Amino acid sequence: MPEALDMGKHALYVWGSFGATALFMIAEPLLLRSRAKAARKRIARMARLEQENDQ
Amino acid sequence: MSSRLINWFKFSSPATFYPLAHKIWLVATIIAVVLIAIGLYMSFFVAPTDYKQGEGYRIIFVHVPASWMSMFIYVVMACWAALGLVFNTRLSAMMAQALAPTGAMFAFLSLWTGAFWGKPMWGTWWVWDARITSELILLFLYLGYMALRSSIDDPRRGDRASAILLIVGVVNIPIIYYSVKWWNTLHQGSTIKLNEESSMDDTMLLAMLIMTLGFWAYSIATAMSRVRSVILERERSSTWVKQMIAEER
Numbered sequence: 001m002p003e004a005l006d007m008g009k010h011a012l013y014v015w016g017s018f019g020a021t022a023l024f025m026i027a028e029p030l031l032l033r034s035r036a037k038a039a040r041k042r043i044a045r046m047a048r049l050e051q052e053n054d055q
Numbered sequence: 056m057s058s059r060l061i062n063w064f065k066f067s068s069p070a071t072f073y074p075l076a077h078k079i080w081l082v083a084t085i086i087a088v089v090l091i092a093i094g095l096y097m098s099f100f101v102a103p104t105d106y107k108q109g110e111g112y113r114i115i116f117v118h119v120p121a122s123w124m125s126m127f128i129y130v131v132m133a134c135w136a137a138l139g140l141v142f143n144t145r146l147s148a149m150m151a152q153a154l155a156p157t158g159a160m161f162a163f164l165s166l167w168t169g170a171f172w173g174k175p176m177w178g179t180w181w182v183w184d185a186r187i188t189s190e191l192i193l194l195f196l197y198l199g200y201m202a203l204r205s206s207i208d209d210p211r212r213g214d215r216a217s218a219i220l221l222i223v224g225v226v227n228i229p230i231i232y233y234s235v236k237w238w239n240t241l242h243q244g245s246t247i248k249l250n251e252e253s254s255m256d257d258t259m260l261l262a263m264l265i266m267t268l269g270f271w272a273y274s275i276a277t278a279m280s281r282v283r284s285v286i287l288e289r290e291r292s293s294t295w296v297k298q299m300i301a302e303e304r
Contacts, residue, residue, distance in 0.1 A: 004100045010111035013175050017114045017168040021121065024160050025273060032280040039287040043300045046291065 067144040069286045070295045076286075080279035083272045090269030097262035105259075114172040115259075119246065120267040122165040124274055125193060126228050128158035132200075133225045136218035148214035149289065151221060152204060153282035157274050159197035165190055169242075177241055185234035186242035189227060196224040210289060 007014040066072050098116040105112040132151045139147030169187065170180040181187070200217050207213035235244045246255060246263075255263075290296045 002100075007110040007113070010109060010175055013111055013171045014113050017117055017171045020167050020171075021117045021164050024164060028157065028160060028277055029280065032277060032284065035284045036280070036287070039284050039291075040300055040303070043287060043291050043296060044304055047297055047301060 064144075067142070067146045069146050069149065069290055070293075072146055073283060073286050073299075076279040076283050080276050080283075083276035083279065087269050087272035087276055090265055090272060094262055094266035094269050097258065097265060102259045102262045103256060108176060111172065111175045114168050115246070116262055116266050118165065118168040118172055119263055120270040121161045121168060122190065123267055124270050125158055125162035125165050125190070126231060127271075128154050128161065128274060129193060129196070129221075130225065130228060132158065133221045136221040139214060140218050140222075145211075145214075145289075148211075148218065149282055149285045150278070151200075151218065152214075153278045153285050154274070155197055155201050155204075156281070157277045159194060159201070161270070161274075162190060162194040162197055166194065173241075182241050184240040184242055185238040186231065186240050189231040189234050192227055193224075193231060196220075196227060200224075 066075060094116065098113055102113070102116075104110055132154045135147045135151040135154070138144065139151070166187070169190075173182070174180050200220055203220055204213045204217040207216060234240060235242055287296060
């Protein structure tokens with residue numbers, strides 16, 4: 001580990017802060033991607049159902 | 056002048072804004088990734104160890120940007136809410152809706168990183184002082200806004216009711232900001248003052264500002280990404296959405 005990343009006695013607090021922030025800021029965009037996919041899927045399914053009903 | 060006004064109103068239509076939001080998302084994502092990478096490098100490899108707080112002070116590089124964003128996003132949401140009430144534009148409410156989870160996340164991270172900073176420096180994870188309590192109220196305002204909006208079945212009514220909550224809640228923002236001045240708090244005073252020179256080392260200050268700009272770009276990116284989903288969900292019965300999805304498949 002590079003010396004600059006050695007937080008000594010404050011390691012728990014520094015990495016606890018940066019870790020939680022990283023976790024949230026990586027998870028949020030991923031959740032948003034799956035939300036967009038789900039919305040598109042739902043609309044496509046609705047369109048298919050409408051088409052089937054019309055026939 | 057009048058042609059400019061027409062241009063702005065053109066983008067208040069979800070159908071016109073939808074493709075634009077994608078472009079803004081792309082640019083904001085690139086800026087966020089670059090700035091946060093530089094900011095993180097500076098936070099650990101460039102900024103010196105603090106003479107008083109040792110390595111523990113480095114929490115400032117996420118704590119301050121997260122706290123600023125939690126307050127800033129709230130004000131932006133309240134502005135969108137006010138615009139929505141005045142002009143009755145659907146997109147304004149959608150923008151407020153899209154910003155809320157990111158704002159709540161930053162309010163939570165502000166409290167979380169604050170607790171992780173407080174423990175080694177003050178000897179306690181939590182204290183009911185004015186700064187920390189008013190930030191907690193901000194988190195509750197975000198959660199209250201989201202709960203109120205989603206509890207009303209008619210989305211347009213939900214928009215209006217929650218817009219009023221947002222606007223009333225703005226009173227909390229100056230309370231958070233000035234709390235360290237108005238009351239005797241355990242929380243330290245402002246690191247950056249509007250009318251005075253900063254008390255920080257230059258590289259520390261620069262790292263913090265770069266992280267803040269990175270968080271700012273991140274917030275824009277997530278808001279754009281979320282507003283696109285919100286538009287799809289709320290406009291799912293409109294012809295343009297159906298057509299667009301059909302063309303994609």
